[in-house]
Structure formats: C-alpha cells, structure tokens
Amino acid sequence: MxxxxxxxxxxxxxxxxxxxxxxxxxxxxxxxxxxxxxxxxxxxxxxxxxxxxxxxxxxxxxxxxxxxxxxxxxxxxxxxxxxxxxxxxxxxxxxxxxxxxxxxxxxxxxxxxxxxxxxxxxxxxxxxxxxxxxxxxxxxxxxxxxxxxxxxxxxxxNPVSVAYAAVTLAQQIFSDLKEDTALLIGAGETIQLVARHLREQGMTRLIVANRTLERAHALAQEFAAEAILLADIPEQLHRADIVISSTASQLPLLGKGAVESALKKRKHKPMFMLDIAVPRDIEAEVGRLDDVYLYTVDDLHEVIDQNKQSRVAAADKAQSIIAEGVSHYRDQLRARDAVATIKAFRHQAESYRDVELEKALRVLAAGGDPEQILTQMARNLTNKLLHTPSANLREASTQGRADVIQIARELFDLSDDDLAGNAPDKETEDKRD
The missing domain is CATH 3.30.460.30 (Glutamyl-tRNA reductase, N-terminal domain)
Incomplete structure (x- = not known):
C-alpha cells in the first residue's frame, strides 16, 4: 500500500x-x-x-x-x-x-x-x-x-502569523489604531488571534460578527467587544474603519452594494478590508471602489517575508528533526514488514507442530512406546521445518547466490564451529536457548 x-x-x-x-x-x-x-x-x-x-x-x-x-x-x-x-x-x-x-x-x-x-x-x-x-x-x-x-x-x-500580518498591514494604512473601529467577521482561531493583536496595539472598539450570536458573544466577552449577527453587518458596516473576515462560508458575505452604502454613510472616509477566507468572504468587485483598500490572504506575502528571517535558522534545525522522523517512519515500515513475515513463519511452524502432535497422541492412545513416539515426532517436525529452507539454500548455492547463504548463516546464528560440523559447547547452547 x-x-x-x-x-x-x-x-x-x-x-x-x-x-x-x-x-x-x-x-x-x-x-x-x-x-x-x-x-x-x-x-x-x-x-x-x-x-x-x-x-x-x-x-x-x-x-x-x-x-x-x-x-x-x-x-x-x-x-x-x-x-x-x-x-x-x-x-x-x-x-x-x-x-x-x-x-x-x-x-x-x-x-x-x-x-x-x-x-x-x-x-x-x-x-x-x-x-x-x-x-x-x-x-x-x-x-x-x-x-x-x-x-x-x-x-x-516571534509573531509571524497570518493574524499578526493582518494587523501589521492595517497599521500601514492607519498609523494609530487606537482611534479606529474594527469589524471582525467570524469567530474562529484566526479571528481570535487578530482580536488579540489589535488589543495589544491599543484598539478598544471591536465588533465581532458571526452566524450565531452565542459564538460572537463568547469572543466579544473575551476582548470587551460588541457582538452582532452576520445579518446585521449591512446596518453596522459604516462604523468600521477596519474589516477583517475569516469564515468558512462557501458564498461571499459582503458585496459591492453593501460596501457602497456604508461608504456613503461614512462620507467616503477610507476603509481597510482584509479577506483572509478561502473561499473569499468579500466580493472581488469591492476592491474597485474608491476609498476601499481591499486585500486578500495572498497580499500578505510581503509583510510576512519582512518578519520571518529570524525563523530561518530554526527552520534548518526543524529540517533535521524531520529527517530523523522520516528515518524512524521508514524503520517502522520495515519492522511492520518483518512482523508480517514472522507471523506467517510462526503460523506455518505451529501448523507442522499441531499435525505431528496429533499423530503422536493417536499412537500413544493406541499403546505405542512413548520414547519411540517422541523421537519420531521430533524427527518429523525437524524434517518439515528444515525441508523448504534446505531446498532453497541448495538452489541458491547452485545459482552462486552467496548473499542468500550469508543471510541464512546470520538468520540461524551459525558459528564457524557449526559450519565445521562441531557440536556447540554448553555456553553456546545456553545463549541460543
């Protein structure tokens, strides 16, 4: 897979x-x-x-x-x-x-x-x-x-989030955010971070708009803001100097007509609008209006690039950590393959064991000699376990595949004494047990 x-x-x-x-x-x-x-x-x-x-x-x-x-x-x-x-x-x-x-x-x-x-x-x-x-x-x-x-x-x-970049961009349009009002559309994590950064810059007038008033109230309470429904935005939009939107809506929430009406009420005082939602919350045509500075998430590149240099060295170290992670993942996959092989081998060996044990028990029940029965069972089980590996090793030898022979020696822990036909000493037997 x-x-x-x-x-x-x-x-x-x-x-x-x-x-x-x-x-x-x-x-x-x-x-x-x-x-x-x-x-x-x-x-x-x-x-x-x-x-x-x-x-x-x-x-x-x-x-x-x-x-x-x-x-x-x-x-x-x-x-x-x-x-x-x-x-x-x-x-x-x-x-x-x-x-x-x-x-x-x-x-x-x-x-x-x-x-x-x-x-x-x-x-x-x-x-x-x-x-x-x-x-x-x-x-x-x-x-x-x-x-x-x-x-x-x-x-x-260092603060280099999309939310931080959004507030930084707003500061380039409005030098003193303390005198302005921000309308935040949505109540997710990004909007929460935006609200926090705006508060840190001294902004006191925040309006939170959300599809449900409960979510809007929860966020508004945290930042001493005002809560409204999305449906209330057209009536309240003229109050906002800054509009930052990040929702999961599949259709735009703000159209050109609503913004035009708000601008008339504002007597064409400029509005900064940042749409960081995908799909977009604000219709692209809004950007053609005079007195509106409309930006999208793709416009944040320059702001972000100015703030990310301090993270480059950390990113190099992170790449090393990721390389270790990939190596560990590779080892896990290899181990998983080995586990499957080990399970299959054990299942095969246990099947041989069960067959020979059943034969031995039948002969014992018929009154056979226990010693002869055990000896025959051990011989049969040994032959079954070794038949296929032995045949494959002989085939590998005739094909000159020395690598297979070497792997078999490692797999079965065969020492030089084993290869020479000498019986292993007791210490070696104990280690193998």
Whole structure:
C-alpha cells in the first residue's frame, strides 16, 4: 500500500483556484467517503485551509485519478488542475506532511495553527471511518515530529502569523489604531488571534460578527467587544474603519452594494478590508471602489517575508528533526514488514507442530512406546521445518547466490564451529536457548 500526499497550496495555485477546491467543514465527512469510493482510495484524509487543500491517502491510485476526482467533486467542468497539483509518495509523502504540520510549508513560516488543522483533519477522517493502519501510523509520526519542531526549535517564537500580518498591514494604512473601529467577521482561531493583536496595539472598539450570536458573544466577552449577527453587518458596516473576515462560508458575505452604502454613510472616509477566507468572504468587485483598500490572504506575502528571517535558522534545525522522523517512519515500515513475515513463519511452524502432535497422541492412545513416539515426532517436525529452507539454500548455492547463504548463516546464528560440523559447547547452547 502506497502513502500519498496530493494537493495544491499557496505556492502552486492562486487564490482564485484554491477557493474552488476548498472544502467546507460540514461537507468533509461526505467528501471523504466519496473520495474513497470514486477515486479508489483504501484510506483517505483531507486537509483544507486558506492556503492549501491536500488529500492524504493509502492507495495505488495515480495523481491523475485524484486530480480528476477533485475537479469533478467541485464541479469545475473541464478545468485543467494538473499544473497546480503535486503528489508525493511514501517517504516523500510523510516528509511533506511533517513539513506542513511543523509550519515549514506555510505561507507564514512556523505558523502554529496548521498543526491543529491537521489534527482536525485526522479526527474528521477517523469519525468518517476512512482512516486505517497506513494513515494512522503516518499521522502519529507526523504529530510527534511537529511537537518536537515546536519544542526544540525557535520557529514559533516571534509573531509571524497570518493574524499578526493582518494587523501589521492595517497599521500601514492607519498609523494609530487606537482611534479606529474594527469589524471582525467570524469567530474562529484566526479571528481570535487578530482580536488579540489589535488589543495589544491599543484598539478598544471591536465588533465581532458571526452566524450565531452565542459564538460572537463568547469572543466579544473575551476582548470587551460588541457582538452582532452576520445579518446585521449591512446596518453596522459604516462604523468600521477596519474589516477583517475569516469564515468558512462557501458564498461571499459582503458585496459591492453593501460596501457602497456604508461608504456613503461614512462620507467616503477610507476603509481597510482584509479577506483572509478561502473561499473569499468579500466580493472581488469591492476592491474597485474608491476609498476601499481591499486585500486578500495572498497580499500578505510581503509583510510576512519582512518578519520571518529570524525563523530561518530554526527552520534548518526543524529540517533535521524531520529527517530523523522520516528515518524512524521508514524503520517502522520495515519492522511492520518483518512482523508480517514472522507471523506467517510462526503460523506455518505451529501448523507442522499441531499435525505431528496429533499423530503422536493417536499412537500413544493406541499403546505405542512413548520414547519411540517422541523421537519420531521430533524427527518429523525437524524434517518439515528444515525441508523448504534446505531446498532453497541448495538452489541458491547452485545459482552462486552467496548473499542468500550469508543471510541464512546470520538468520540461524551459525558459528564457524557449526559450519565445521562441531557440536556447540554448553555456553553456546545456553545463549541460543
């Protein structure tokens, strides 16, 4: 079974394509089952964030099958997605997963949210029943290495998250955030981080909008903010100097008309709008309006690049940790192969034993001589155990395969005395026992 890591990310595809293949959280379980059936995957998990959509699978499927399924599932017609996709296999796949979980493959080097998102992807797939032994082993290795990257390197020490970059960008438009009002749309982890960074910059007027008032109130209470429903945004939008949105909505929440109305009420006082959702929460046409500075997640590259240099050295150390993790994963796979072989060998030997034991018991019950019966049973069992290995070794010898002969000597712990036909001493016998 092959481990696959397939997908697109912020380095291979623009936002306009990424949002077409993003999965809403509530659709993931169904998508997982469909992927397993339609793309012929034995096991599958899906990671979908603002910067990437990745499919992790155990399968012999080709990349073309996964590309075709992704296009068909998202109703993209005849769109050619192949130029945007990558596909890693086995050790390269687990290495890629470790880099993703450790934040080394993120738009923001070392960003912490991705590990939680990968754990969520694993949990959802487990709930959907699409996780098996291959993905379970891979994910456990990935989580362990990501934890080491966080604890043994300084990759997450300096604030270089998407949320931090968002606030930094806002400060470039509004030099003093203390006098401004921010509307935060959504109540997830990214918006929580944005609210925290805004508070640290001295902003006191925050409005949190969410689909459910309960979630909005929970976040608003933490940051002494005002809570509203998404449906209230058109009426409240004119109050916001800064709008930062990050929801899982599959359709835009803010259109050009609503923003135009807000600008009229503001007497065309400028608004900074940052849409870090994928798919986008704010219609692209809003960016054409005068007095609106509209940015998307892809516009954060420059801000992030200025802040990530301190993490480069930590990333080098993280790469070494990942290399160790891949090596351990490889060893685990090899050990798993050995376990299967050992089980099969033991089963075969136990079958021989049971057959000979049954014969011996029947003869004993008929009144046969116990010593002769035990001797014959031992002889028969020895012959059965050694017949096939002996035949294969003779065949290997006639073919000049000295490597097989050497492996047999190591496998059966044959010393020079054994090869010379000398009986082993008691100490050697004790060690073997």
């Amino acid at each position: 092959t481990l696959l890591a397939f997908g697109i990310n912020h380095t291979t595809a623009p936002l306009a394509i990424r949002e077409k293949v993003a999965f809403a959280p509530e659709t993931l379980e169904q998508a997982l089952r469909q992927a397993r059936e339609q793309a012929q995957l034995q096991e599958v998990a899906i990671l979908s964030t603002c910067n990437r959509t990745e499919i992790y699978a155990a399968s012999e499927a080709e990349a073309e099958q996964l590309t075709r399924w992704l296009v068909e599932h998202n109703q993209m017609g005849d769109y050619d997605l192949s130029s945007c996709c990558y596909c890693f296999r086995d050790e390269e796949a687990v290495s890629h997963m470790m880099k993703v979980a450790g934040g080394l493959d993120s738009l923001v080097l070392g960003e912490p949210q991705i590990l939680g998102q990968m754990k969520s992807a694993y949990a959802v797939a487990s709930q959907a029943g699409t996780i098996g032994g291959v993905l379970h082993t891979a994910f456990q290795q990935v989580f362990g290495i990501a934890k080491r990257v966080r604890s043994e390197t300084g990759i997450g020490e």
